Amino acid sequence: MFTLFHHSFCPHSRFIRLALGEHGLEMRLVEERAWERREAFLALNPAGTTPVLTAEGQPPIPGAGLIAEYLDETHGADLGERRLLPSVMAERIEVRRLMAWFNEKFFEEASNPLVTERIYKRFMSEQNGGGAPAADVIRAAKANVRYHLAYIGWLAKTRNFLAGDRLTYADLAAAAHLSAIDYLGDVPWIEDDAAKAWYARIKSRPSFRPLLSEWLAGVPASRTYVDLDF
Template sequence: MQLYHQFFCPHSRFVRLVLDEYGTDASLVEEHEWKRRPEFLALNPAGRVPVLVDGALNVPGANVIAEYLDESYGSQVGDKRLMPTASGERVEVRRLMSWFNAKFFSEVSELIAREKIWKRYMRAEEGGGPPDSFAIRAARANIAEHLRYLGWLAKTRKWLAGEKLSYADLAAAAHLSTCDYFGDVPWQEDENAKNWYARVKSRPSFRMLLAETIPGLPAVSAYADLDF
């Protein structure tokens, strides 16, 4: 399998965590979606990463990939399955996966990734330029609300969607990890959210994410610290 991904893209990070948790090996291909390469648009006409190529099949988009991997490999990983089988629990995992992959992305993590990282690599005509401080302030205001909700979930459940680690935890942690690189997650404001993140961050699948750095823009010191 090949995964077309983008540096610090929260959706790509989510899929990488899932692939690693499932013990599935995929080679990474870095794609800068703003280049709109024709070969990449042929894989995904929507022009966005991540895209998983599994043999002859192109699977575009974080949620579609998650469903595909569960249907293709979920039943083979036994207790490590990231999607529950009971109907109500599936609804809850999908609700939270969508919360982070859509709502949190548009309100927080896309703003931070675009303004602080991707714009550094874009030419002006591709949307590059200095960070928009208004967008970053909006993301920081929004993340406080999300963290409160996350903390409430973490307080009332063992994992975000229930008794077991699921796609919901990996999606949330992937998006937060991109923000956390810059110290943009106010962990001190919610102990429950912080403890939950410490547990996810300690998983072996997370190591590769914590090892990544942006040239010329080091992470805050707590980013890769498991006892942050």
């Protein structure tokens, strides 16, 4: 069994949880507050970021990108035609391009500032950066969500899934980041029907159920978060 060091609202952690679920692999979850920089966790990942995947007899695997590649190399073939990283090179490149778009660009511009300001800061000490949410940061991030949502909508209108004809890591990465901020009510679904319809399809998958069942004390989920027919 795998052990995943994660945080429930870390978008990268959510991506790997979805990937493990799609592979049908069992996992033990260990919540990690990365900002506390525990020595034992830093020994697993000196960068001090989640997620980190461990398995008996294997070195720790840090970071969503490395974990996704590891899962494909070790378990991807078991999925056959449902493989999350396609075998055709051009398709693999497109999946990796979109994974990077969401795990790097969307994360930097939208999901990370929103989750940090509205969730993480509640639990951080002042020394670790805690305090009141920065309104200007939230305002800029919410504006960025709008153009990312438009891009997702364009992809969804021109393809069956974001990277092509079938579900891939690209869909899971995008949905993971969106889910973290949808909990907060920060996704303007009314602005793009194609993006909304695509997300509803991904959100209805069995791998998504554990995410939708998690709640944060003191921060109620938005109306759209658990509604599969939002």
